[in-house]
Amino acid sequence: MRSLNLIIIVILFSGRLFGQSLSDSSQGVNNIEHHIGLQANGTGDMGLIYQLSYRLFYKNTGVNFEVYPFFSDYLNEYNLGLTFMYRFYQKEKVELLIIQNNYYFKSDEYITAYFYPNGYFNNGLGIEVDFIVKHDFYINLMFGGSSYQNAESIVPFVGVGFHYKL
Amino acid sequence: MKLSKFIVLLLLVFLSNRILGQDNKNNEKIEQPKHSVGIGAGFTTGYGISYRYLPEKLGAQATFLILPHNYYSSFGATLLYKLIQRQSSWFYLYQSNLYSSYRTSGFNCGCPSYEWFNGFGFGVELILGKHFGWNLMGGTGFYENFDKFTVTGETGLYYKY
Secondary structure, three states, X not given: OXXXXXXXXXXXXHHHHHHHHHHHHHHOOOOEEEEEEEEEEEEOOOOEEEEEEXXXXXXXXXXXXXXXXXXXXXXXXXXXXXXXXXXXXXXXXXXXXXXXXXXXXEEEEEEOOEEEEEEEEEEEEEEEEEEEXXXXXXXXXXXXXXXXXXXXXXXXXXXXXXXXXX | OHHHHHHHHHHHHHHXXXXXXXXXXXXXXXXXXXXXXXXXXXXXXXXXXXXXXXXXXXXXXXXXXXEHHHOEEXXXXXXXXXXXXXXXXXXXXXXXXXXXXXXXXXXXXXXXXXXXXXXXXXXXXXXXXXXXXXXXXXXXXXXXOOOEEEEEEEEEEEEEO
16 A cells, blocks of 8 residues: 555656646647557457557657556456657658557456466567547557567567547 | 556546646637537447537536337436647546446346446547547446446547537
């Protein structure tokens, strides 16, 4: 509980700072961007996982936090994602980024009173194409290669999503 | 459920701080029609014909669908809170509640049954031309009478007047 409080305080302050810097920079050049959205990612035989997504960019470098929760009586699972991004091409309607994604997927399944825990890392490298539909609305396509289930195999990954620039 | 509470809390903190920090920047004075009617589809906001009333920042949405031959009906009520208004789009938070009733297809009985769905998240309306708006919403929600908790997505196309 103590660590939870600490995390919340850190986020609270960082949020204030980010927001402040953005409003401060309204008279000048704004280097910080916040994006919020939804995306679906698929790696290996996992199928598509729908995730809430938050992105923070400083100039052309960004970091993307993703989360997918699923909790029920018979299955508890979640996917946590941390993706590093670098924007290397930028035009009015399209952007290209190199992305390096890191996912931790955990699944605890209850089948006839037995408990099947399962958790592993997927780490990928790829390209993202962002289509700027409005000046603040992005449609994202992602593809590349990924190590799968604690690097047991290398598989392709794909993703699609949308983000809104706050 | 500890983790889900934590995630919801994180989202709330992220959004609220983002909003507090840059409130002034996005308060563009743009007149928007108060009423919208259209079609909506979402796991927690509902399917079918939808009406929205948004006089200022706080508004509401009602969505319903009745299929008498399939014994299915759903009624959704959603609260909307506008955070960012821009020329070509606006951003908001929502809290959705959906009641759906149907008949089960059991062996011996088409028993009446019902389910509640509740959600919370963010939404974006992209303004298309003078009168239309296309909405995309995402968040988390409780499904089937709080049996499941997971990500949700919703969409809607509205005529604004």
